[in-house]
Amino acid sequence: MTNLSRIESELKEKGYKLTNARIEVLKVLIKNEGKHLTSQEIYEMVHQNTPGIGMATVYRTLSLLEEMRLLYSSVFTDGKVRYELAKDDNHHKHHHLVCLNCNKIIEVEEDLLEEIEKKIWEKKKFKIVDHSLKFYGYCKECYQKEKKD
């Protein structure tokens, strides 16, 4: 729970109140790290533990955390917005592999975009500050299954 208290003190530092609803949302996010949950899924889990908390509060908490850059959201091809806790410092140095068969989302740590970004700067003078890269395809398991069918 060291992660939880770290975020809690960041909230306090910025003058936000440490409410029960916020703690419950954070607990769900931490317990499900790496799962890329939707707001609906987060709400359901929070609601299971603490039925009093409403969807609006969940949304407000997610927005707050995103504004604080403790949380990131991303739209995937199924049209759903999914959330993931920031990985400490350089969060955005990872990409997503999305399996078109089982919808699994795998993270890749490589950041091989530096070279591309340099080229773009040289050629277009476009100053890049962030990027979003998703690969769509078939995960190991689904790809093997597919070949058998």
Added chain:
Amino acid sequence: MTNLSRIESELKEKGYKLTNARIEVLKVLIKNEGKHLTSQEIYEMVHQNTPGIGMATVYRTLSLLEEMRLLYSSVFTDGKVRYELAKDDNHHKHHHLVCLNCNKIIEVEEDLLEEIEKKIWEKKKFKIVDHSLKFYGYCKECYQKEKKD
């Protein structure tokens, strides 16, 4: 208008009717190639020319074209879905530069992901069939202006 008739015959080939609404939507898409219009913007332009055509029809036409892979849609950070006509054969070999200041969308033709994709296949056995890459930052004009301010 060679582009329009090419798409028209593809529609016919697949047994779809060549209706006025479809032609009007296509004309707007072709006239605005490279602009990454939203459904709303497309509707407004279509509606200006032919007031009878409704939003639902525009949506149905966009979905049809997308299904036929003549059109691609993408969600940008402003949360809006934007459409672009497929560039002939290997449409997906380009990326987007999105200016965070003026919201301009610039296309880059480079496809330097092959190396990354090869690495991912080797390491993870994830079979990539498509990708989506967006760079966020500041275009030449906005970046220069920013420095002066």
Added chain:
DNA sequence: TTAATTGCAAATGGTTTGCAATATT
């Protein structure tokens, strides 16, 4: 105590759908 936060329900905005009327083949 007091200002921020919450829960609820209503509002919003974008997209989809049912259906009877219409247009294309």
Added chain:
DNA sequence: AATATTGCAAACCATTTGCAATTAA
């Protein structure tokens, strides 16, 4: 003439908002 397509309005779904009640500081 037969069938796909359309326009309209209503339905839908995710997200946001207003407001009075509640809670953390």
